[in-house]
Amino acid sequence: MTNQADTSTVDDRGGAPAPPEKISAVPVRHPGRWVAAAVLLVLAAMLVHSLLTNPNWKWAVVGQYLFAPRVLHGMLLTIELTALAMAIGIVGGVIVAVMRLSPNPIVSGIAWLYAWFFRGTPVLVQVIFWSFIAALYPYLSLGIPFGTEFVYFDSNKLVPIFVGVVLGFGLNEVAYMSEIVRAGILSVDRGQTEAAEALGMTRTKIMRRIILPQAMRVIIPPTGNETISMLKTTSLAAVVAVGELFTTVQLIYGSNYQQIPLLVVASLWYLVLTSVLSVFQYYIERHYARGTVPLRARGFRFGRAQGGLS
Amino acid sequence: MNPMVKAEGVHKNFGRLEVLKGIDLEVQPGEVMCVIGPSGSGKSTFLRCINHLEKIDAGRLWVDGELVGYRQKGDKLYELRDHEVARKRREIGMVFQRFNLFPHMTAVENVMEAPVQVKRESRAEVRERALALLDQVGLADKANAYPNQLSGGQQQRVAIARALAMRPKLMLFDEPTSALDPELVGDVLAVMRKLAEDGMTMVVVTHEMGFAREVGDSLVFMDGGVVVEKGHPRDVITSPRHERTQSFLAKVL
Numbered sequence: 249m250t251n252q253a254d255t256s257t258v259d260d261r262g263g264a265p266a267p268p269e270k271i272s273a274v275p276v277r278h279p280g281r282w283v284a285a286a287v288l289l290v291l292a293a294m295l296v297h298s299l300l301t302n303p304n305w306k307w308a309v310v311g312q313y314l315f316a317p318r319v320l321h322g323m324l325l326t327i328e329l330t331a332l333a334m335a336i337g338i339v340g341g342v343i344v345a346v347m348r349l350s351p352n353p354i355v356s357g358i359a360w361l362y363a364w365f366f367r368g369t370p371v372l373v374q375v376i377f378w379s380f381i382a383a384l385y386p387y388l389s390l391g392i393p394f395g396t397e398f399v400y401f402d403s404n405k406l407v408p409i410f411v412g413v414v415l416g417f418g419l420n421e422v423a424y425m426s427e428i429v430r431a432g433i434l435s436v437d438r439g440q441t442e443a444a445e446a447l448g449m450t451r452t453k454i455m456r457r458i459i460l461p462q463a464m465r466v467i468i469p470p471t472g473n474e475t476i477s478m479l480k481t482t483s484l485a486a487v488v489a490v491g492e493l494f495t496t497v498q499l500i501y502g503s504n505y506q507q508i509p510l511l512v513v514a515s516l517w518y519l520v521l522t523s524v525l526s527v528f529q530y531y532i533e534r535h536y537a538r539g540t541v542p543l544r545a546r547g548f549r550f551g552r553a554q555g556g557l558s
Numbered sequence: 559m560n561p562m563v564k565a566e567g568v569h570k571n572f573g574r575l576e577v578l579k580g581i582d583l584e585v586q587p588g589e590v591m592c593v594i595g596p597s598g599s600g601k602s603t604f605l606r607c608i609n610h611l612e613k614i615d616a617g618r619l620w621v622d623g624e625l626v627g628y629r630q631k632g633d634k635l636y637e638l639r640d641h642e643v644a645r646k647r648r649e650i651g652m653v654f655q656r657f658n659l660f661p662h663m664t665a666v667e668n669v670m671e672a673p674v675q676v677k678r679e680s681r682a683e684v685r686e687r688a689l690a691l692l693d694q695v696g697l698a699d700k701a702n703a704y705p706n707q708l709s710g711g712q713q714q715r716v717a718i719a720r721a722l723a724m725r726p727k728l729m730l731f732d733e734p735t736s737a738l739d740p741e742l743v744g745d746v747l748a749v750m751r752k753l754a755e756d757g758m759t760m761v762v763v764t765h766e767m768g769f770a771r772e773v774g775d776s777l778v779f780m781d782g783g784v785v786v787e788k789g790h791p792r793d794v795i796t797s798p799r800h801e802r803t804q805s806f807l808a809k810v811l
Contacts, residue, residue, distance in 0.1 A: 442654070443659075446609055446611065446651075446652035447672035448646075448647040449644060453676070539662045539705060539706055
């Protein structure tokens with residue numbers, strides 16, 4: 249929009265105006281930045297060197313097991329567990345969060361109690377309880393509360409170990425997700441609800457069309473965090489011997505005593521999976537940033553702050 | 559014909575604070591009523607009572623002959639359900655001081671949201687009407703802009719178009735120009751003036767004395783939760799009868 253001819257003085261001979269002289273100054277030097285960069289590069293080089301030359305890492309064994317069918321199968325189970333647990337966590341989290349904000353004191357009280365209990369006890373204990381639910385309740389039945397029962401189930405058949413583990417992780421996650429969703433909902437300006445109410449929208453519609461889409465911007469980053477965290481937390485399933493990634497490598501090094509390379513194999517796969525999740529998160533975040541970020545400011549950056557070395 | 563808005567002894571408390579202390583008013587169909595008064599006088603609260611964003615504590619309030627927020631059977635009052643309140647609000651448009659556009663939707667999506675989601679009208683038809691409304695408020699070229707890409711004045715005009723998309727019979731304006739830069743106020747007032755000329759019934763809480771004098775059919779001065787003075791804008795502004803009105807006008811004019 250700025251036009252040079254409008255802003256600078258036009259000389260009286262009617263010729264082109266002289267362009268303003270650009271400042272050429274000696275920039276401030278930052279020797280500290282060079283020193284810091286050099287120190288970090290040396291340390292990084294030392295790390296890489298030791299990774300490559302220390303024979304104890306046994307990279308050959310790592311290579312041998314990295315794509316072993318057992319390991320890949322374990323990884324698949326890890327993905328499945330994470331996906332199912334997070335699905336339960338997110339859906340349940342939204343429900344508990346909405347309950348928590350309900351005007352009904354019993355409903356919001358129960359929601360609070362749920363979060364209190366499931367956040368307050370170790371997830372490992374919860375997973376073990378759900379996996380061995382049959383030890384607590386051998387039979388489950390449907391019927392009138394405190395009255396007649398119509399159908400009986402054998403808990404062992406209804407809740408096999410895998411389902412128990414999914415429930416354990418999922419129901420635990422519900423508690424954390426409910427707080428995340430609640431924070432998201434509360435972050436949306438009260439005026440949004442009023443504007444929607446004034447247009448004649450009902451409460452459920454306002455939540456679904458107006459509040460939740462805006463809350464998503466606040467909800468997504470911690471949810472990505474939770475998903476990544478869940479991915480690794482599923483390794484706790486090793487205690488009840490569900491054959492996910494970590495259990496699998498444990499079983500392998502239990503028989504061949506190659507602990508370090510096999511733990512490296514597991515870590516490498518966890519790293520790959522979390523990287524993939526981060527990319528997903530970026531695109532989901534971008535989707536929900538509609539209307540909040542100027543379009544041109546978007547782009548995939550790995551947390552780069554402004555600056556340079558000199 | 560029923561008055562569009564009729565208030566009888568309307569009271570409203572926030573906790574112990576009595577905000578409205580008995581408001582009696584009538585707004586006839588097609589009338590433009592401007593409400594002025596110092597902040598805290600209850601004028602915004604009264605406006606919000608009309609579409610039941612605030613529940614009144616005593617008195618009666620009717621819109622187009624129907625009780626606001628309640629159903630009367632015999633001499634017993636029944637509170638309306640959520641969806642019944644929502645249905646009544648569809649006929650009343652409201653414009654807020656802070657615009658309150660939906661930031662995750664473009665201008666045209668903002669205008670389309672209620673007719674499509676609430677009235678279940680066809681998207682294509684509503685879209686056409688929404689674009690026509692945006693054109694009416696002078697924003698035909700901004701249909702696909704998000705609210706944060708618009709100036710305050712433009713956002714407020716989208717908000718007016720959004721309210722009009724529901725084809726309301728009554729429009730409420732809650733200080734529509736108070737959050738705007740001075741040079742943007744004129745565009746919004748022009749849209750409101752056009753709306754008044756087209757015969758819309760309007761209740762406008764405002765500090766714009768020029769607008770009140772030129773467009774308003776009646777002017778209400780509120781202070782301390784009561785209507786102090788009501789009359790034709792010219793009379794109230796040029797020769798206020800009450801001392802409180804005089805001192806208020808002396809400060810704002």
